[in-house]
Amino acid sequence: MSSYSDAINKYDPVLGLETHVELSTKSKMFCGCATDFGAEPNTQTCPTCLGLPGSLPVANKIGIESTIRIGLALNCTIATYSRFARKNYFYPDMPKDFQTSQYDEPLCSNGYLDVLVDTEEGSKNFRVEIERVHLEEDTGKLTHAGGATGRIHGANYSLVDYNRAGIALVEIVTKPVPDTGEYAPLVAKAYVTELRDLLRGLGVSDVRMEEGSLRCDVNLSLTPKGSKTWGTRTETKNVNSLRSVERAIKSEIERQAIELNNGNTIKQETRHFQEDTGTTRSGRSKEVAEEYRYFPEPDLVPIAPDSKWIEELRSQLPEQPSIGRARLAKEWGFTDLEMRDVATLGAVDLIAETISFGASPSAARKWWAGELARKASEDGVDLTVLKISAKDIARIDVLVTEGKLTDKLARQVIEAILIGEGNPDEVIAKRNLAVVSDDSALLPAIKEAIEANPEAAAKIKEGKVQVVGVIVGAVMKKTGGSADAAKVRELVLKTLGS
Amino acid sequence: MSRITREEVANLARLARLDLAEAELDEYAKQLEIILESVAKVGEVATADVKPMSHATGLVNIFREDKVETSLDREEILKSAPATEDFRFRVPRILDEE
Numbered sequence: 001m002s003s004y005s006d007a008i009n010k011y012d013p014v015l016g017l018e019t020h021v022e023l024s025t026k027s028k029m030f031c032g033c034a035t036d037f038g039a040e041p042n043t044q045t046c047p048t049c050l051g052l053p054g055s056l057p058v059a060n061k062i063g064i065e066s067t068i069r070i071g072l073a074l075n076c077t078i079a080t081y082s083r084f085a086r087k088n089y090f091y092p093d094m095p096k097d098f099q100t101s102q103y104d105e106p107l108c109s110n111g112y113l114d115v116l117v118d119t120e121e122g123s124k125n126f127r128v129e130i131e132r133v134h135l136e137e138d139t140g141k142l143t144h145a146g147g148a149t150g151r152i153h154g155a156n157y158s159l160v161d162y163n164r165a166g167i168a169l170v171e172i173v174t175k176p177v178p179d180t181g182e183y184a185p186l187v188a189k190a191y192v193t194e195l196r197d198l199l200r201g202l203g204v205s206d207v208r209m210e211e212g213s214l215r216c217d218v219n220l221s222l223t224p225k226g227s228k229t230w231g232t233r234t235e236t237k238n239v240n241s242l243r244s245v246e247r248a249i250k251s252e253i254e255r256q257a258i259e260l261n262n263g264n265t266i267k268q269e270t271r272h273f274q275e276d277t278g279t280t281r282s283g284r285s286k287e288v289a290e291e292y293r294y295f296p297e298p299d300l301v302p303i304a305p306d307s308k309w310i311e312e313l314r315s316q317l318p319e320q321p322s323i324g325r326a327r328l329a330k331e332w333g334f335t336d337l338e339m340r341d342v343a344t345l346g347a348v349d350l351i352a353e354t355i356s357f358g359a360s361p362s363a364a365r366k367w368w369a370g371e372l373a374r375k376a377s378e379d380g381v382d383l384t385v386l387k388i389s390a391k392d393i394a395r396i397d398v399l400v401t402e403g404k405l406t407d408k409l410a411r412q413v414i415e416a417i418l419i420g421e422g423n424p425d426e427v428i429a430k431r432n433l434a435v436v437s438d439d440s441a442l443l444p445a446i447k448e449a450i451e452a453n454p455e456a457a458a459k460i461k462e463g464k465v466q467v468v469g470v471i472v473g474a475v476m477k478k479t480g481g482s483a484d485a486a487k488v489r490e491l492v493l494k495t496l497g498s
Numbered sequence: 499m500s501r502i503t504r505e506e507v508a509n510l511a512r513l514a515r516l517d518l519a520e521a522e523l524d525e526y527a528k529q530l531e532i533i534l535e536s537v538a539k540v541g542e543v544a545t546a547d548v549k550p551m552s553h554a555t556g557l558v559n560i561f562r563e564d565k566v567e568t569s570l571d572r573e574e575i576l577k578s579a580p581a582t583e584d585f586r587f588r589v590p591r592i593l594d595e596e
């Protein structure tokens with residue numbers, strides 16, 4: 001019996017997820033600095049986001065509205081009065097020595113998100129309750145020099161870039177999610193996938209986990225079966241892909257079960273997910289509890305959304321992802337099961353984009369949920385991280401439809417694009433991968449194939465046309481799959497006078 | 499009755515990254531005691547129906563449009579830092595942090 005099923009037989013996991021979403025506002029939350037990802041270090045800072053004396057923050061209206069829209073989409077209650085608070089701490093990622101956040105008055109609270117998970121008894125709905133959605137600001141980015149992971153050996157300092165400090169950041173916290181049993185890892189993954197699709201649908205964030213605009217912390221505790229008291233929970237950070245969400249929970253369930261089986265207690269601590277091993281490791285244990293000394297931010301006036309404003313924002317909400325998926329499944333001719341697979345892979349938007357560039361729905365699904373999903377799984381990454389675009393796949397589909405590429409050649413083209421050889425047309429030209437349908441190019445291979453298969457050739461001459469496949473197959477093999485099969489068949493029959 | 503203990507002062511000093519000597523802890527505990535006593539007088543007047551005030555103006559919903567403004571010149575910013583490298587602020591490493 002695996003350690004996972006053993007753990008699940010003895011304990012009930014209780015999940016909790018904290019998700020941070022960087023909003024895609026053009027300017028920062030409390031100042032006018034730009035928010036471009038990957039800009040030159042410290043080129044997007046000003047007295048306000050650097051916390052220089054005399055500067056005064058003013059809230060970005062789109063940041064507030066985006067947060068309320070997220071709350072509404074998650075079925076939350078919107079506060080009628082909400083204040084920002086200072087979260088005080090000393091760490092060089094915040095030049096102000098505090099982070100502007102929200103404490104006991106979050107903008108949104110008490111919502112839920114329903115997610116579907118495939119179980120042994122078929123597709124099952126799990127309701128993940130939302131505790132709160134609040135607005136804060138992102139921190140700066142530290143690069144550590146020295147130590148085991150640092151860039152410069154022997155050095156013992158950090159370098160700070162404050163471009164990210166002050167960008168609007170929304171934190172979405174779930175209530176503890178009990179009763180998911182063995183499906184805990186899948187429920188968590190489905191929740192983050194659904195949340196990502198919902199946020200993308202709202203247009204409030206570009207939700208790129210690989211760039212850090214969507215980040216996830218996972219809380220987990222185990223309760224012995226039959227017990228009513230929840231166990232001590234750990235918080236795992238650094239869970240930066242959909243796949244990692246599932247793996248981190250699975251490995252943490254296994255680890256905690258082993259500790260408990262051995263009669264040990266679970267330490268309440270922060271752990272870090274390690275992508276390479278798929279396990280979590282203990283973070284620095286803090287000998288003293290964190291004390292942030294929250295107090296209301298005096299420089300920002302309270303937010304008091306009235307019902308008119310809230311209803312206006314509610315009326316602008318897009319359709320829910322689940323309703324959108326049902327509509328798309330119908331439009332694309334996918335079965336429920338096919339659509340669910342695609343959603344689980346996080347491929348809905350990629351397929352929609354590929355279709356918008358001219359591919360057929362079935363081809364778009366075939367490539368993304370087949371070949372590319374396999375590649376992503378091999379590399380241990382999410383589909384969106386692969387170095388191939390929806391446009392590339394659409395172009396490949398057009399070439400296959402036009403008979404300029406076979407499926408086999410298309411796979412080679414994809415392979416080449418993934419390793420950075422260029423777009424489909426460039427790769428085809430460089431690797432000479434186009435389907436050969438030119439008589440003069442095919443005839444020598446056909447002649448050779450006929451000579452190598454005299455019996456088949458004789459039968460075809462007698463009129464047994466069905467045997468032609470043997471010769472066509474030999475030609476295809478000879479040309480490495482690049483020959484136009486229909487054209488080869490035609491030429492073989494013509495050559496043999498049949 | 500003392501409103502603040504020596505241990506609390508030591509904890510506050512730790513949070514504020516102040517390195518206080520033993521004698522200073524006693525001294526500041528005494529001073530903070532006086533301050534807290536004075537502030538406590540407000541509590542004598544405030545009744546349950548008076549909400550704690552955090553903002554004096556009574557204003558709500560003051561926002562700015564989501565418009566990009568020119569940031570500071572990088573040279574200018576880094577000039578005021580004690581140490582820089584690669585256009586970044588150079589700070590002492592906090593041990594054992596990721």
Ligand SMILES: [Zn+2]
Binds near residue numbers: 028031032046049166
């Ligand atoms: Zn700024």
